Amino acid sequence: MRRFFTPGWLGLHALAIVLCAAFLGFGWWQYDRAQAGNDRSWAYTFEWPIFSIFVIVMWIKMMRDELSGDETRQAPKVIEEPAAAAVKRELIRQHEAEDPSLAAYNRYLARLNAESRG
Structure with a gap:
């Protein structure tokens, strides 16, 4: 009260x-x-x-x-399983290795995401 x-x-x-x-x-x-x-x-x-x-x-x-x-108020739910997230990260890494412009764009998006949360 x-x-x-x-x-x-x-x-x-x-x-x-x-x-x-x-x-x-x-x-x-x-x-x-x-x-x-x-x-x-x-x-x-x-x-x-x-x-x-x-x-x-x-x-x-x-x-x-x-x-x-x-x-x-609770902790946010995990959207995906950690194993599935690791597989997706590996696929993204492979695609970025093939296309440098995609890698630069993904780094840009990651930076924007980090700034919006901070």
Whole structure:
């Protein structure tokens, strides 16, 4: 529960409270306008509280995701067997030996991959 009192989460809590209050206030304002004879305001009278409910639902969902996030984080699955990977590396090495431009392109791709992960 301590994680919900970090500066980032406190900002999200404040934002959710401000948005809910503002949306309910807008709904009340539209209700007053509808009572004064503005027929279009009746739709907004119900729309703004729905926005407020949406904020609450998303706020709760974010907190639930944060709580369950620790258990769902796992190591990535191995896509292929180590033996199959070794065979593929050997085939790639043989093809690169035959075509130097392919070898240069594969080194370029490997460098881009390493930079994107780092």
